[in-house]
Amino acid sequence: MPFVILLVLVVLLLSSLPTLWIKFQLNRYSKHREDIQGTGGELAQHLVEKLKLDDVEVLPGDSDYYSATEKAVYLSAPIYNGKSIAAVAVAVHEIGHALQHKNNDRLFSLRQTLAPTALIFQKMAILIIYLMPFVTFLVKSPIAILFFAMVAIGCFLIAVLFHLITLPLEFDASFNKALPIIEKCEFLNESDMPGARKVLKAAALTYVASSLLKMINVYTWWRVLKR
Numbered sequence: 214m215p216f217v218i219l220l221v222l223v224v225l226l227l228s229s230l231p232t233l234w235i236k237f238q239l240n241r242y243s244k245h246r247e248d249i250q251g252t253g254g255e256l257a258q259h260l261v262e263k264l265k266l267d268d269v270e271v272l273p274g275d276s277d278y279y280s281a282t283e284k285a286v287y288l289s290a291p292i293y294n295g296k297s298i299a300a301v302a303v304a305v306h307e308i309g310h311a312l313q314h315k316n317n318d319r320l321f322s323l324r325q326t327l328a329p330t331a332l333i334f335q336k337m338a339i340l341i342i343y344l345m346p347f348v349t350f351l352v353k354s355p356i357a358i359l360f361f362a363m364v365a366i367g368c369f370l371i372a373v374l375f376h377l378i379t380l381p382l383e384f385d386a387s388f389n390k391a392l393p394i395i396e397k398c399e400f401l402n403e404s405d406m407p408g409a410r411k412v413l414k415a416a417a418l419t420y421v422a423s424s425l426l427k428m429i430n431v432y433t434w435w436r437v438l439k440r
Contacts, residue, residue, distance in 0.1 A: 231418060238415040242298040242408045243291060250400060253300035254293040257286050260308045260394065269311050277303050277416075279310035281325050286311060301400050302391065302412035309390030313382065320382050324375070331375035338368030379420045387413035 251259070257271040273294075274287030286307045292300045313321040341361055348361050391413055395401060401409055 235415040235419055238411050239299050239303075242302070242412050243295065243300070244297055246296050246298070248402075249296040249298075249301065252294050252296050253288055253304035256301060256400060257288065257304040257308055260305065261286070261311070264308070264312065264315075266308075266311050266315055277307055279307050279314070281310075281314050281321075284311075284314070298401060298405050298408045299412050301395065302409045303416055305391040305394050305400075306386050306413060306416040308394070309386030310382070312390050313386065318382070318385075320378060320385075324378055324382060327375055327378065331372050334368040334371040338365045338372065341365040341368070376420055380417075383417040383420050387417040 250256070254271055254273070260266075261269050261271060268284050270283075270285040271293075272285050272287050274289060277287065277289050277292055279286050286304075288304060288307065291297075292303045310321070342365055345358070345361060345365075349358055352358065392410065395409055396406070
């Protein structure tokens with residue numbers, strides 16, 4: 214039991230560090246700047262028109278993401294209304310995803326195809342984990358418990374594979390799409406570019422944090438099963 218408790222604590226620590234680093238970078242470069250040409254929302258709308266992203270809308274949202282089904286860039290309030298290095302970088306990062314969609318990027322299309330299935334498997338894994346104590350109490354069969362646990366691990370692995378596909382897309386949106394746009398259009402001063410690169414890295418690594426958490430969950434379950 215002490216080993217399991219220690220393992221859980223390690224899991225929580227490791228899964229929290231990337232998320233904390235990402236939040237730190239975003240907060241660090243979210244300071245309001247009057248010298249920046251426009252808000253993140255205005256900048257995104259300007260790029261939609263400049264890059265001829267037909268039918269793509271820029272809308273306020275609860276978080277920052279591009280919806281391929283709606284053809285809409287959603288930006289959270291600090292990004293949509295903000296005039297900061299973070300607002301510029303995150304807004305252009307999401308425009309990068311719209312460009313991937315427009316260019317029929319193969320990995321982007323694959324992610325869109327696999328996303329619904331991956332979400333189903335992820336929800337199944339979470340449901341099985343919550344049901345495990347009841348299954349253990351009612352069934353009291355080591356084989357049945359092992360079967361349910363292995364199904365949960367399999368579902369988590371599918372979710373991990375999905376995020377592995379996502380990672381190259383995120384880095385492409387940040388450094389092959391957004392960064393050249395920011396540099397070419399001179400949305401920021403040269404002295405702001407190191408900060409912009411850090412924010413773009415944080416935007417790309419958001420999925421790394423999610424992937425790491427899922428992989429650690431798989432490892433935790435595997436170690437528990439082996440005991």
